[in-house]
Amino acid sequence: MKIEKKTIPSTKERLLDAGLEMMHSFGYRATGIQGVLSSADVPKGSFYNYFKSKEDFGLEVLDRYIELQGPIGMKHMADLKRPPLKRLKGFFDEFIALYKINPSCGCLLGNFAQELSDEDPVFRKKLAGVFTAWIESVEDCLLEAQKNNELSKRQDPRKLAEFCISGWEGSLIQMKLQKSVEPLESFVDILFSTVLKK
């Protein structure tokens, strides 16, 4: 008989998960440390045993988000058995299916970039790195599509990749406003039928 090992989240993990939920819903600045402690049922005063500052906590919340969301995207982007544009389409379609369950909150990366990149150089540097890595993974995909003659070579694949990510992030703002994934679906339809073609 197998005995299943039940993983009990550590205090630090509980704080990060509570912080992620609150920062994803309300933003970084509107999330207070006391609210996070209370939501995670962690005694006051112990926060600084785990994190140097709220900024340090926010950066780890961002890492936690990437840890949770990254594999969902990578499952598609790293599936080299599929043609490159199908991988990218699979990536968007899977996130649309997830957002359909809850068309609120949007993408923490875009939310934090919107909220923090003017005022917090540490967050800006971190977020710029995360977006660059994401854009590069799309760029690799598009370059492969150009090499395979699935995509016109007229556009620079790096700029095209940035266009895809920007359009996606902007469509997420419309999703939040309209409380519907229709702007995401429409963005992906137009993208693949006009921009990402031969």
Added chain:
Amino acid sequence: MKIEKKTIPSTKERLLDAGLEMMHSFGYRATGIQGVLSSADVPKGSFYNYFKSKEDFGLEVLDRYIELQGPIGMKHMADLKRPPLKRLKGFFDEFIALYKINPSCGCLLGNFAQELSDEDPVFRKKLAGVFTAWIESVEDCLLEAQKNNELSKRQDPRKLAEFCISGWEGSLIQMKLQKSVEPLESFVDILFSTVLKK
């Protein structure tokens, strides 16, 4: 000899201008009423003579932003002497020139939509209306371009218009991260050379 009339801003206008500057830089929630009063050099306690609540103030700040930015866009969109796609291109190019001076803060409409549409139904309704009006003005332009045979009729002009605005707003997030208008320029280049063509 003409005597120029110098307009002295009213207390309410000073509060709105201070609020606009702070909310544009730091966001709605991170802007405190006391900070606005202090920045506008208005005595404490008088805020509620002019505004019912912070939300009421934020909605008027949004109106003030539209009052200031709207005519810049309308100058291009309403110039019926120019072909429709040139009007839209002129609109984007003028804002790129303005953002070149200061590639921070971005668009207050997108910032507020990102920050507030999940938690504040009054802001969400207001912002949805503002975005709808903007999208409709682009839709009219694209419909005219389709009628004039300047633009392929394969795409629904309403969805195309939403695509343009979403891409623009998403590119503004990248502008804030990169502190450069390059993402905006690149978005407009790709948009007009792939999506908005015959």
